[in-house]
Amino acid sequence: MHRPNSAEPSRRSLLRGGLGLGAAATAGLAADLWPAASARAATPAAARAATAVDYPSATWAPASTANYTASNRPSSYPIQMVVIHVTQETFADTISLFQDPAHAAAAHYVVRSADGAIDQCVREHDIAWHAGNWDYNTRSIGIEHEGWVDQPSYFTTAMYHSSAALTAAICDKYGIPKDRAHIIGHVQVPGTDHTDPGPNWDWVRYIRLVNGV
Numbered sequence: 001m002h003r004p005n006s007a008e009p010s011r012r013s014l015l016r017g018g019l020g021l022g023a024a025a026t027a028g029l030a031a032d033l034w035p036a037a038s039a040r041a042a043t044p045a046a047a048r049a050a051t052a053v054d055y056p057s058a059t060w061a062p063a064s065t066a067n068y069t070a071s072n073r074p075s076s077y078p079i080q081m082v083v084i085h086v087t088q089e090t091f092a093d094t095i096s097l098f099q100d101p102a103h104a105a106a107a108h109y110v111v112r113s114a115d116g117a118i119d120q121c122v123r124e125h126d127i128a129w130h131a132g133n134w135d136y137n138t139r140s141i142g143i144e145h146e147g148w149v150d151q152p153s154y155f156t157t158a159m160y161h162s163s164a165a166l167t168a169a170i171c172d173k174y175g176i177p178k179d180r181a182h183i184i185g186h187v188q189v190p191g192t193d194h195t196d197p198g199p200n201w202d203w204v205r206y207i208r209l210v211n212g213v
């Protein structure tokens with residue numbers, strides 16, 4: 001995850017966050033994210049928003065505009081890296097947190113563990129606050145993966161394949177080399193005390209998939 005100047009959220013801070021979100025998140029939005037999303041898609045506004053994704057198979061689930069910086073990349077800043085994260089939250093709670101204007105963080109994409117479904121929360125031309133480092137944020141795309149660094153069962157084959165296809169498309173679009181110097185973990189961002197994606201993330205497998213081998 002990606003609170004700009006703090007550690008990866010501890011379970012205690014997650015609990016506080018969950019309580020802070022209140023009944024709406026736990027009872028409604030979070031538990032019923034997908035039915036709610038399809039209901040919203042029937043409205044004209046959501047239909048327009050649905051066309052805003054940069055990756056065709058992603059679902060548009062916009063973050064609060066308070067959680068990123070509007071920009072016009074790659075004119076304003078080159079896009080040179082993909083940063084891999086693990087949420088330390090459920091998929092639905094992550095989307096809810098990104099929609100909370102007080103969260104002060106969001107990533108461009110969130111990948112769901114069970115089936116590899118992808119939500120886009122911030123447009124690629126905008127600067128998402130995900131790496132906790134302004135310079136890295138300006139030059140990267142952030143992808144969150146549903147799960148916990150110490151629970152490898154969340155890193156499913158569906159998630160690896162779906163995320164790798166997304167990263168491959170981003171690399172092709174912006175001319176980013178498909179290697180570990182340019183596809184990095186949050187843990188590799190200078191100044192961070194975050195550990196994601198952690199030792200259970202299979203980098204060899206992931207980079208192979210990004211390269212289509």
Ligand SMILES: [Zn+2]
Nearest residue numbers: 001002085186
């Ligand atoms: Zn992270």
